[in-house]
Amino acid sequence: MGIDLEKGGRIKKRNRTAPKSENPYLLLLVKLYRFLARRTNSSFNKTVLKRLYMSRNNQPPLGLGRLVKLSRKNADKIIVVVGKVLNDERLYHVPKMTVCCLKISDSARARIQKAGGEVLTFDQLALRSPKGSNCMLLRGPKHAREVYKHFAGVAVEGHVKPYVRNKERKLERARGRRPSRGFKRKPKKV
Structure with missing residues (x-):
């Protein structure tokens, strides 16, 4: 069974040839x-x-x-x-x-x-x-939207914003964030 070349078979990055909008x-x-x-x-x-x-x-x-x-x-x-x-x-x-x-x-x-x-x-x-x-x-x-803060290649100075429920004491303020909670991770030097 072959691949459907019409549908975009061997093309790695298929670009649009028409808008998706029906306007x-x-x-x-x-x-x-x-x-x-x-x-x-x-x-x-x-x-x-x-x-x-x-x-x-x-x-x-x-x-x-x-x-x-x-x-x-x-x-x-x-x-x-x-x-x-x-x-x-x-x-x-x-x-x-x-x-x-x-x-x-x-x-x-x-x-x-x-x-x-x-x-x-x-x-x-x-x-x-x-x-x-x-x-x-x-x-x-293009990268002004809030969602781009979560992407590694676009985030400022290598800081990628994690997807978390909230940043309360037990979650994003726990191990690795404060010396009183096990250890504090030092920031990487760029």
């Missing part, structure tokens, strides 16, 4: 950018298409403060985010800028438009810049 607007965008990726030799369109396929967890939101900080040197470019743009209350001044994103919060849209900027959709971007020229592709911090 008709997203499927239309995929159709458009699949056409652009095929007909133009632009790597921008291929990257946007790949990010449109991604799951919601791999499309992390980007705050307005980080957006302004990253785009400060490229004020004239169109900022493209395949994901959601959220407002940042800590940000005092929003400069004039053009942003293209899948979703945007109402408060972030209002602040960008009040500053004289504009918010584009991806089909408007395809008409304005079909090859992705004068565009700056950004994305949110």
Whole structure:
């Protein structure tokens, strides 16, 4: 009995070839950018298409403060985010800028438009810049979710947060944590 090559037989890491979502607007965008990726030799369109396929967890939101900080040197470019743009209350001044994103919060849209900027959709971007020229592709911090603190390769300074019921006296404060409870493990030097 052989292996089903259609299902992804010998491929070690199978990438998505279409989004899992059944959102008709997203499927239309995929159709458009699949056409652009095929007909133009632009790597921008291929990257946007790949990010449109991604799951919601791999499309992390980007705050307005980080957006302004990253785009400060490229004020004239169109900022493209395949994901959601959220407002940042800590940000005092929003400069004039053009942003293209899948979703945007109402408060972030209002602040960008009040500053004289504009918010584009991806089909408007395809008409304005079909090859992705004068565009700056950004994305949110992928490992900002709380769950990544539990993963060894991503955790800060090798400290992996354990999955525990709670950190009470008898559980995570017992042996190995305090000298009064048998011994205290010394931290590893990195």
